[in-house]
Amino acid sequence: MPALIPTDHHATITWLGQMTDRTEPAISGVARDRLELGFGGLTDAPYAGRTRPSCSRVTAQHPKGTEIANTRQLSIVSAEEMAAIAADIGLEALDATWLGATLVIEGLPDFSHVPPSSRLQADSGTTLVIDMQNRPCHQPGLSIDRARPGHGKAFKAAAKGRRGVTAWVERPGSLAIRDRLRLHLPDQRAWQPG
Numbered sequence: 001m002p003a004l005i006p007t008d009h010h011a012t013i014t015w016l017g018q019m020t021d022r023t024e025p026a027i028s029g030v031a032r033d034r035l036e037l038g039f040g041g042l043t044d045a046p047y048a049g050r051t052r053p054s055c056s057r058v059t060a061q062h063p064k065g066t067e068i069a070n071t072r073q074l075s076i077v078s079a080e081e082m083a084a085i086a087a088d089i090g091l092e093a094l095d096a097t098w099l100g101a102t103l104v105i106e107g108l109p110d111f112s113h114v115p116p117s118s119r120l121q122a123d124s125g126t127t128l129v130i131d132m133q134n135r136p137c138h139q140p141g142l143s144i145d146r147a148r149p150g151h152g153k154a155f156k157a158a159a160k161g162r163r164g165v166t167a168w169v170e171r172p173g174s175l176a177i178r179d180r181l182r183l184h185l186p187d188q189r190a191w192q193p194g
Contacts, residue, residue: 005184006184007183007184007185010180010182011107012105012178012179013104013177013178014104014106015031015079015101015103016034016035016104016175016176017030017096017097017101017102018102019046019102020046025139026143027139027140027142027143029096035102035175037126037128037169037172037174037175038172039169039172040070040073041070041074041168047070047072047073050070051068052067053066054066070168071166072131072166073167074103074166074167074168074169075100075101075102076102076105076111076166076167077096077099077101077103077134077164078162079104079105080111081111081164084162085155085162088154089151089154091144091148094144095147098140100139100140101164108183112161112163112164113133114185115130116130116132117129118130118184119170119183119184120167120182121182122179122180123180123182124174124179126171126173126174126175127171127173128167128168128169128181129168129170130166130167131165131166131168134166136156136160140155141154141156
């Protein structure tokens with residue numbers, strides 16, 4: 001029996017990008033027409049690599065700075081959720097470079113709540129594994145305020161539950177604007193303790 005079930009749900013890539021700098025508090029990135037992904041994600045990107053130092057998100061499991069597997073190679077956000085966040089903070093739109101996004105997709109409702117371990121697979125076979133929901137942080141707010149003063153402070157609250165997901169590369173390959181991604185879900189019921 002397969003562990004992952006292909007669904008009839010598809011997303012279309014509407015934007016691709018690469019974060020270029022993590023040294024300053026605000027996030028900066030550049031748009032791309034195509035991405036070449038290896039097992040370590042994007043070459044020369046701040047979050048690239050098969051491993052990474054643990055951060056504040058996993059200190060309950062590992063002391064900060066411990067080398068762990070890198071399940072945060074990519075940041076995938078939903079165009080629909082970005083529009084809702086923008087409306088909540090009083091903007092017409094959000095620029096994906098302000099969010100440090102790698103992919104913006106459209107067509108998957110409630111995207112930030114897709115189950116961990118789901119796959120997004122391109123027609124070419126390039127496959128991304130969803131790790132978990134990406135928690136909002138203050139850095140996008142700083143980038144938003146730099147571009148649109150007075151709007152960034154509200155980002156963290158507005159993005160809660162709508163910040164997209166982090167992912168890692170299961171099968172390397174290229175992705176391009178307008179590529180279609182098929183959602184594959186784990187063949188498993190939701191956890192019901194007790």
